[in-house]
Amino acid sequence: MISPIRSSATFAVVLATLLATAVTIEVVRDRLTPAHQITARYLYVRSDTALRRLAVAYQALLADVYWIRTIQHYGGDRLSIDDRNRYELLYPLLDITTTLDPRFTLAYRFGAIFLAEPFPGGPGRPDQAVALLRKGVQASPSKWEYVHDIAFVYYWQLRDAATAARWFQRASEIPGAPEWLQPLAATMLIQGGDRTSSRFLWRQLHASAEQDWLRSIAERRLVQLDALDQIDQLEAAVRRFERQVGPERLTWPRLVREGVVPGVPVDPTGTPYELDPIRGTVTVSPRSELFPMPIEPPRAGPPTS
Secondary structure, eight states: OOHHHHHHHHHHHHHHHHHHHHHHHHHHHHHHOOOOGOOOOOOOOHHHHHHHHHHHHHHHHHHHHHHHHHHHHHHHHEEEEEEETTTTTTHHHHHHHHHHHOOHHHHHHHHHHHHHHHHTTSSSOOHHHHHHHHHHHHHTTTTTHHHHHHHHHHHHHHHHHHHHHHHHHHHTTTTOTTTTTTHHHHHHHOOOOHEEEEHHHHHHHHHHOHHHHOOOOHHHHHHHHHHHHHHHHHHHHHHHHHHHHHHHOOOOHHHTTTTSSOOOOOOOOBBHHHHHHHOEEEETTTTTTOOOOOOOOOOOSOOOO
């Protein structure tokens, strides 16, 4: 008769071997298959209850495996040229990952950014981002960062400054939260959100982020805000020219000849802005590293420069 101790040890060895083999096979598969051709739509095990029973004392290890799969899924779909069912497994993978390891901070915070990212850079599901972060708050009520991130999603993606302010206030009341959260909440309630507040938020996130990827995202958002300022200025110049000459078909070369702009304007990455010849609106080019641009929260006053 096999003793319970030997049986448990054998199970652990088999489980670890199977997990290592699965990861190795996945790595080899991804190396042999171009990212845009990755079409596998699967979860290793779909039931988090079954996973917890299977993993026993190895839930953290399985959580790491599912986190790797999450990154593969998000990265593969982001590069995919097929729009069908893109990002369909993103939330289920994140849900399983955080069920296996309820204190997986990286999965909550990074996963929320993945989920809230507008299509095609992500699924454009800020509701799922909030749901994931709420799950994190429930698992770790003292983690002010999760509450802060919920406020961030409401402000930046859902354009709901009032709700964002309430979440910022709630975050500020958690022991250990930074002092700047409380005045930010008060300011946002008064002003209803503006580009200055956006800059402040992203600068604070950039300064407090411990992970390089989070600082990189904050840097990109700050550059996008600079581009929004430039677009405001360009569109104001175009409107002034239209008032002088009346409605006409507009092009950058003509505006350069008329002295409206000194040259074809480019965004902070060096990519030329696109000009709608009929409406006179200026947008970031889909070829730019800044595309897709965020949808701004409502602003109480005129654009800041």
